[in-house]
Amino acid sequence: MAMLKRLAAWLSDLRLAIVLLLLIALSSAVGTAIPQGDPPVSYIDAYATSPWLGLLHGEEVLRLQLDHVYSSGWFLALLAWLGLALILCSWRRQWPALVAARRWIDYRTTRQLSKLAIAESQACPDPSQGLTQLETVLRASGWEVQRKSQRLAARRGAIGRVGPLLVHTGLVLLMLGAAWGALAGNRLERFLAPGRSLDLLDRDGSSQLTITLDRFAIDRDPAGRTEQFRSALKLQGPNQSLDVEISVNHPLRHRGITIYQADWSLATISLQIGRSPVLELPLQTYPELGDQIWGLVLPTRPDGTEPVFLSLDSEQGPATVFDADGQQIARLQPGGPAAEVKGLPMRVDSVLPASGLLLKRDPGVPLVYLGFAVLLVGGGLSLVATRQLWAIATDGTLSVGGLCNRNLAAFANELPQLVQQVVAASADPGQRHQQG
Template identity: 40%
Template sequence: MTLDNSATNSTPRSHLGKFLRAELLPILTDLRLAIVLLLAIAFFSASGTVIEQGQSIEFYKANYPTDPALFGFLSWKVILTIGLDHVYRTWWFLSLLILFATSLTACSFTRQLPALKAARNWKLYDQPRQFQKLALSAELDNASLSSLTQLLQQKRYRVFQGEQDNLYARKGIAGRIGPIIVHIGIVIILAGAIWGAMTGFVAQEMVPSGESFQIRNIIDAGPLAAPQIPKDLALKVNRFWIDYTPTGSIDQFYSDISALDRQGQEVKRKTIFVNQPFRYRGVTFYQTDWGIAAIRIRFNNSPTLQLPMAALNTNGNGRLWGTWIPTKTDLSEGVSLLAKDLQGTLLIYDAKGQLVDTLRAGMATTVNGVTLRIVEVVGSTGLQIKADPGIPIVYAGFGLLMLGVVMSYVSHSQIWALEKDGHFYVGGRTNRAQVAFEREMLEILDQLTQKQEIKL
């Protein structure tokens, strides 16, 4: 009894390899798939820009109600179910990036690298009929390979001389390398985006002026972001202030921030404002909001006291902060104080809701038999804190992408020549800039003819 060796040698691994090459690889390298993936990535990236990311459920309920739903279907339930509130970290968006990167990589190995290899493996022509296949060719009666070689070298061609009175010349091999560099750049960009989504985080902090803080309030983070969050990073808001226009509206708000070492010593300091962030140890601090943190007051000749102020619900009618100030030690009596900004008038109301007085910082009034002096309104700065370790990778990918695009514009030009039976054959082709190549070829032929006439 004999065994069928072909059956025994057929392993699951070989079947898998054949399936990948015959079935999966043509799909991955299909240009239509790449276009569909690119459009899908662009669409969902745009949706992540339009739809606010990382907000609370209440925010989405208020801005994307179910009745009426935006466009008839986009409600807060759809947004939270699909993950449109954190598009760039959803499994399906990351899958699109990985699939697109895989498609580009497969295309590079199956098309771009073989094309580069074919361009580097030159071949000499030894038969006149071979020149008939070229886009541009000519037959001369009097010419020489040595004269043509000099002309080609002057035009920066690399010349390869054959043993049968023939030659091959080329230039612009970078034009064949360019598309590969473009693909590598895009893959690196996608890798950087994936790494940033997995390891980056976003935090928000509301810090009173003069206070120190650490990053605690994380509102969005990737699954691998924990090691990236600096636990020992301490910062201090030295001062927060607002510049107002002559009409009383806010012109700009500023935060003077210092980074501190473990001993509390300042190691870096910067004043930030909108679109001018503070960067330290891979973390970026943006000025995004402001508020009123506290009010500093004095009763008669007492030391300065600081009372916190809270934001009040105005149903969308501006911003307002308030606090209750006791005027007796047993807290049996007191007044309410309201403020809408750091420089405006402070309103004082009694227990019956009647307006008692209006003050500004530095002024005093008498309420319930005591002198109440407003020392300072303490502002708080709203900081958005971001870290994206994938940004340097993305920048490197963009650099390669731009380099590859420039290289892709370089024409890959090839010229062949053959001297046989008293005839001189020359021809060439290029992959782009056809008109410029034709002019160059005609110039070479004219100079070659002129040289032969001078010799004769």
């Protein structure tokens, strides 16, 4: 039993909680710095020649579960450890403090009052009347008063003791919601071209929701820089249909699913070569050429020889054409005139952009929101000072003592003024008549 008490005392130690919070914050920073949820081969390739922070290659990143920090076993263990520490702290300290604040303590002698943090004694011609006057003043100021013969006890702000309990409860709810979301949540990233659809299936394999991209627009500034992406979506499910627009920082939350406007890409290019019909050809990314470079390799002869490479960096064009030696041979503006490429007229009719959608299902979100709400309420209540006051009337003396858990200096200045006011009022017959 003694060992369990020592273990509980160690687990609920404030210094340990601070260390755990620092470790969780550091782990979250690592999860922000390292891309999360990518295929394992991407980490091996990314950190093959330049290790992360000069220390970790891709294999070490995968071994330490840094590719999925927030759902890793060690991160969830840190959250569980911190949650246990908060629960034990609430049980061993905050709950007894609340119970003590709600319990009336009866001090019977002036010697007991003199041992309190704040104590004051004043000569009073009529101590009984002074005690009655003190009770009246305290009740008018919102104090709870328990009056007994020749003494009283009063308290105010006992609800402030609930604040730390609510703060701990809110933090535990936050961690439960985060852990639940990391373990049971789903994440899906897809690029959709206008007119294309994405089906979300339930566990039985039937369609739960169909997401169709009606329109996708990219807002640009006069210099051509991207400012905003907008997607007009149509959601269809059993007995429901919804038309909505999403953009960056303005996601859609629908039946437990959050749809974010995450990125954009180029889907297809429509070309006319010679007298051919307009051909819609898919584009692909070329990371080795740049972050946002799309293109395709196109043969110019029926036998597949003399290929050219078309590249674009936006849906506005132009499409730059290179030969097999990497020499630029033409620039084609979407919707513009044709240009000769390898002896053939080539024209770009249009370029179709694609919307990058990020879909998240996080069952822990309600718990996270509830945890934030409880945390805010608890933080506000924690600012309320809990004050306790006792007074004893003896022969010719009114003795008052008090305790306060917050801003003790202000209470120490306020209490003597209160006693002097009460003594002066009890000594004034007119004031006694007015109070009666």
